[in-house]
Amino acid sequence: MSPADDEGIGLLSGAPPEPAPKKAEAGAPAAAAPPPAPVAPAPPKPQVSAVLTLKSVEEGPRNVTADTVTTLSAVLTSKATDSLTVPVGIEVAYTSTYPGEGAEWPVQWTPPGKRKAEELFARKITTSVTIAPGAGVPLSFEITAPVGVRYGDRVEVRLTVADPDGGGPALRLTLAAVARQAVLAIKTSRGYEREVADTLLARAEEKPDVVFAMLVPSALRGYVFAEGMSFEGVREMLKGIRKARGLVDGETTLKEVEPLLVPKITVEGFVEGAIVELISGPFKGEKARVKKIDQAKEEITVELIEAVVPIPVTVRGDHVRMLERGGGKSGG
Numbered sequence: 001m002s003p004a005d006d007e008g009i010g011l012l013s014g015a016p017p018e019p020a021p022k023k024a025e026a027g028a029p030a031a032a033a034p035p036p037a038p039v040a041p042a043p044p045k046p047q048v049s050a051v052l053t054l055k056s057v058e059e060g061p062r063n064v065t066a067d068t069v070t071t072l073s074a075v076l077t078s079k080a081t082d083s084l085t086v087p088v089g090i091e092v093a094y095t096s097t098y099p100g101e102g103a104e105w106p107v108q109w110t111p112p113g114k115r116k117a118e119e120l121f122a123r124k125i126t127t128s129v130t131i132a133p134g135a136g137v138p139l140s141f142e143i144t145a146p147v148g149v150r151y152g153d154r155v156e157v158r159l160t161v162a163d164p165d166g167g168g169p170a171l172r173l174t175l176a177a178v179a180r181q182a183v184l185a186i187k188t189s190r191g192y193e194r195e196v197a198d199t200l201l202a203r204a205e206e207k208p209d210v211v212f213a214m215l216v217p218s219a220l221r222g223y224v225f226a227e228g229m230s231f232e233g234v235r236e237m238l239k240g241i242r243k244a245r246g247l248v249d250g251e252t253t254l255k256e257v258e259p260l261l262v263p264k265i266t267v268e269g270f271v272e273g274a275i276v277e278l279i280s281g282p283f284k285g286e287k288a289r290v291k292k293i294d295q296a297k298e299e300i301t302v303e304l305i306e307a308v309v310p311i312p313v314t315v316r317g318d319h320v321r322m323l324e325r326g327g328g329k330s331g332g
Helices: 193-204 229-240 255-262
Strands: 054-055 062-064 069-078 085-095 107-109 117-121 123-130 137-146 154-161 169-177 182-188 211-215 223-228 244-247 276-280 288-294 300-306 314-317 320-324
Touching: 054 154, 054 169, 054 314, 062 069, 069 123, 069 154, 069 169, 123 137, 137 154, 169 255, 182 193, 193 229, 193 244, 211 229, 211 255, 223 229, 229 244, 229 314, 276 300, 288 314
Parallel strands: 062 169
Antiparallel strands: 054 069, 069 137, 085 123, 085 154, 107 117, 107 137, 154 169, 182 223, 182 244, 211 223, 276 288, 276 320, 288 300, 300 314
16 A cells, blocks of 8 residues: 555544534524613703893983984893804884874894895894804994984884794893984074064974974073974974074084073172162163172162262162172172
């Protein structure tokens, strides 16, 4: 037998055979897969009302006069740690003391991040506003009071900041402007103040919502004051009134008029011993020396300087004019 014939014969010849894989016994349980790692829940988003504030720059409505421009502003502030983009609703509404007759107030605003102003009408719009962390976004509205506005007419800009996920309450704020009367100065010819005021009041009876009252201060010559709603309305009523010379540009404030409402004491500034001139009465043109001042009665007792016999004469304080201020005491 040759060695070649011995190859592959016998149990120990060649490489040992590989053992066959064991079959799984019937009914044996399979190895369990490892459980998946737990997923951390996403942190809940903060509600708008918890991280945002919406406040007006000033308290209460703004009082305005006809044909003037004013600005109403609010600030939307965030204290969130991330930027937020929220929908902001804007609604413009007009109300009038004369239902159905209220004039339309022009309203404009410039959306945040834009340069061009947009006109707002009496309807509701919604725009998206992005707020940086810890920052604030101003919301400003330019409002023009129309020429034909009436007392008590009102425009409102109603702001609503909604929760983008709809899970929380919305922020709400109303900005408002209310029409009020103005004090207007009217130029007249000197000496015709009362005539102009009476004629204007007579015309105002037909249009009581244009002129409410008149002031004719005796201490100011050549001017009267009208309390009214509209420059144009008063200017129209002045047409054709004799000796009326027109309106003074701009509104006159109450602070400017108040001194004219306080009656001036006619003996104020006079002192005993002062030299005065009588400007009214039978001794008009005579010079006299002040002897006594009665502020309660607003009277001055004087002695005529050129009289042969000194005779005390008592006159009203507005019937004398100061010439030389003496060194005496003022009356009590």
